[in-house]
Amino acid sequence: MRNTAALSFPVTAPAPAGAVIDDAAIRQIEPVLMGFAYRAVRREDVARDLVQETYIAALEAKASFAGRSTLRTWMVGILSRKIIDFYRRTRREVLTDLPPEPDPLGAFTPTPARAPDARLDPALAMQVVERTLGKLTELERMAVLLVDVEQLDRDAAGQAMGVQPTHLRVLLHRGRHKLREALEDAGLQAHA
C-alpha cells in the first residue's frame, strides 16, 4: 500500500551521524513501531497497516534523514502522523476539541487519604498502566506515549501530533492523572 500523503510530513528530523538508513535498518525497528502503534490504536491489524505505511514513507523520505535525532525518533514521528490521520479518518475524536475555558485541566478533587504503602511493584504497575492506556482518549494516549513512553520532549511531541503546546499540556495533564488514579486504585486493591 502506497501512501503519498507521507511525503507531506516534514521529514526534517535528522539521523545520527554515519547512520545507515536502508531497508534492513528500518525493519530492525519493527517491534518498537508495533508496540507504539498497537498501544495507540489498540487493534493489531490496524497497527500492522500503520507500521507498513510508515516503512514505505521512511524509505521514500530517507534522503531527508539528516543526523540530529535517532532513527527511532524519526520513524516514531512518521508513525505518529499516520496514527493521527487514522484517528481523523475514523472520526473517533474531534482532534481540535479542547474543553471550554476556564478549566481546561479538569476539576480538581483533593487526593483522598490512601494507605502509605499502597504501591505496586514495578512489573504490576506496568501492566496496570498499559491496560489503562486504553481508557484514555486517543489524543491523551498519543501525548502520553510520545512524552512518557518514547520520552520525546514536548516540542517534538506536539509537532508529531500537530497540536499546539497548550493543547499538549492539557492532554498530558489529563492522561497522566487518569493513569495515576488507576495505579492508586490498583495499589489499594492489592493491599486491601
Next chain:
Amino acid sequence: MLDCRHTHESLSDALDGALPWWRRALIRVHLRMCPGCARTERSLRDSRDALRGLRDLPPRFDDEAGE
C-alpha cells in the same frame, strides 16, 4: 504559597521540567507540608516510571473489545 489546586495543576508540568525555578520551589514547599499532594506526586512519578518501562517492551495483543 501554593494551594492544593494549583499544585495539582502544576505536577504534570513539573514532571517535564516545564516550570520556572521559583514555581518548582513553591511546589516543593507545598509537597512537604501536604501529605495528600505528596502522595499524588509520588503516584504520578510511579506511573511515569511504569510508562517508561513499556518503551522496549512488546505490546500485549489483546485487542480490547468495544474500544
